[in-house]
Amino acid sequence: MTSTKIHWGRAFAGGLLAEVALFAITVPVYLALGDHPLLYIVPPGALVTSFLGALWVGLKIESRFVLHGLLVGIVATLVPAYRATRVDPIVTLRSE
Helix, strand or coil: CCCCCCCHHHHHHHHHHHHHHHHHHHHHHHHHHCCCCHHHHHHHHHHHHHHHHHHHHHHCCCCCHHHHHHHHHHHHHHHHHHHHHCCCHHHHHHHC
């Protein structure tokens, strides 16, 4: 019997792992080459890591593959959007 349950935790974990993997790829490149190569590495890297996160989520579910992939993509999009809206306390202290 096919389960129609939505695996919220697994979808959230897949999106979060996609962002962590992207971060792990871009930080060494940034430290070695500066920020210019990131313009060419981050967009395809985000696509690949989000795809791999959705693939990981899809391995353990029985139905609603597109919905779970969409949820992974939404989480992978919202994590950096949330980080961008936060105020960095170190930058705030340096500017005072």
